[in-house]
Amino acid sequence: MDTATLATVLAVMQESSVRRAAALLGRPPSSVADAFERFESELALKLASRRDGGLSLTLAGENLAGSIPALTEVLARIATVAGERPADASGVLAWAAQNAVSVAVLGNFNAVIRAGSIRRAARELGVGQPNLSRQMAELERVLRQRLLIREMHGCEPTPEGLEFSEAALALTNKVASLTGPARKRFARELRTVKLGTVVPVGHESRLAARLAALVAAWHADDGKPGLFVSSTTAEDLAEGLRAGRFDVALTDIALRNKRFESREVFSGELVIVGSADIVSPDAAIQPLVDRHLIAVPSLRSGLRQSVGEALEPFLGGEGHAAARLVEVDALSIIINLVLDHGYLTVLPLEAVAALDRPIGIIRLPDAPRVSFHLVWRRTQASRRIALQIAQSIGGA
Template sequence: MNIATISAVRTIFAVRGVREAARIEGRPPATMSAALSRFEAAVAVPLVRREGTSMTLTLEAERRLGAINRIAVAARQLMSLAGAPEDRPIAPISILGLVRFTEVARVSSIRKAAKTLGVGQPQLTRQISDMERHLGYPLLERSGAGVSCSPYGHAALPIAEQIIADWEAVSQAAAERFRHNIETWRMGSVMPLGHESSIAHMLAAVAAGWETLRPRQHLAISGTTADELLSGLKTRHFDLVLIDHLSVPPDFECQPIRTDALWLVGAPELDESADIAGVLASRTLVLPSVRSGIRQAAERYLREVTASSASGPKDIVEIDSVPVIVNMVARYGYLSVMPQSAVERLPHRLSRWPMPESYRQQLTLVWRRGVLPRPLVDGIVGLMQGAVMLSPNEQAPAGFASTPAAQHLPFRF
């Protein structure tokens, strides 16, 4: 990590946007976006959420904001010690380079510092020289007796130490998270449509059978939308995710698990023989956000229906909570789109209109290419497909769900 990247991220956070930050910094948007990606990878957590053209900071980003701001201010101070103009770009000086400079200053010897740091003396000499070239002033004065800080070096030393301390505060959480992730295996999933849904059955089977696959690792399962799951996979927040569509980026591997028919559903009193276009024109739809696979299938279906009729739905209400959606359909007369298996397991009957076969929910396991051993993936797939084959009232084999894994693993939705 270097101070130029951190300064770019600080600008992105300040204006809540890559393009505006690029305009302020005088850099291409792609460069600013890459800086944000590098920073997220370094701290190992998602820092922003994108909704269309808007950007919001995650709680993890908010917690780090003070230290990031201090590093950016200190970086500008480093650049300005020799009177450089305020608009001069921040140099790409690495945190590691600052650590090595402070060690040289401490022992007053490049040879001793190189031995302590475990690097070659020529390599350390080149790195200090590169820093001096970027900053535009000498950090060290060389003599036969060794080295000592120049006047500029003396001024730069406390600034460098502050940057190092603040970066340690930012990256310590990442290091702790990395250690925790070694012990905990993280699986993400789209939200189940109730405790009797096929997704809930499959996730329960994985949690209950996890000890047979990885007896020395804990399992954590959490739920969110398909787009956020893929984003979490990219930032290594998840090891494996279960999404509800087949649009998988090329740098991931995937395994289809189950397909399910989609139904348009409404209040029990609606006439199931009525024309679908007419029903849609008379009611408001409640759907998950556009980040979900069901919403994407529903919108394709609506475009098809709208193209062949004069009108579409009255309106669309967006809610990312399945229990709320079910209540709005059953109690308040809204329409929605749900998988057939979930509708059939609901405690009350809804009116239903099967959608064409081309509109289906596709549950797919996704993981980073070349990361997971195939036997582990096959074991998870086996547990999930075994759960799907159970009937709604059928119980898993005796003792299967009483393992220590099933008793102690965190399972959060």
């Protein structure tokens, strides 16, 4: 981690937007988004989700947001050492984002101050003296200040070096307080496989049964690492894979990304579902669609894309479709809209076949299907884990 990444993250959280932060810092939005993603990976925490062009902070993000003034103040002290006097907090972040200093180098600088010698500090740190000397020279170049007075038997800080040492110590302590819990989680979770999955309709669904069987079989094998399963939308699964929060994802859409590999593990036939008093197996589809609202997952779900294709012949133009479709992210709510409020929906047959209340099901022309894919990052370790999971759930 470096001060530029930290400043970029603070700007994103201050502005609640990647694009506004990019404009503030004079950097491309893509590089700002990458920096934010790297920071989340470093902390092993999700800090925000994208919502309507802005960001919605998680609880962890809200906690970090409370540290923005203190972290910005320390960055301002470093800017002062460099001879800069930013007018406000935004100016501090803009300066820091353009002048990257590794947090590790900040710690090394204080080690040199404590040891009174680059040679002794290098020995204590277990690094090469030439490498440490280059780090100190690069630090002085970035800050455009002489920080150390080098003498034959050691070195001592200049007044600017003393001032910088205090700011560096404050910043490294604050960063350590942020990353310390993450390091403990990494140590605890080093042998834990993290599987993200789309949300099952309910405990009765075949997807839920497959996942339960996977967990039971996985933990029955003492030779396997731990397994943590988390359910969310296809959009969040893709983001979680990119950020390293998941090792493997089970999603209802093929994620076409050169950073991922994928494999279809099973599929399900899509059917129209309604309450038993509305839908009969031989009912005509078009009159039903014209008379009843249709509850569907939101566009953040991969299932929605398959459902949209299946319904397209019956919905006419976009305006008519928008009037008939009601987006709901929670599948359990969709089921209750169908059972208790006269809605229709389209879901995989195996997701609703075991419901404990009477329902009506109509098969669609050409029997459209939704496919479920395991997706993983292109690493040997992730591939090995994915194939083990595929073997467990593919034939469940």
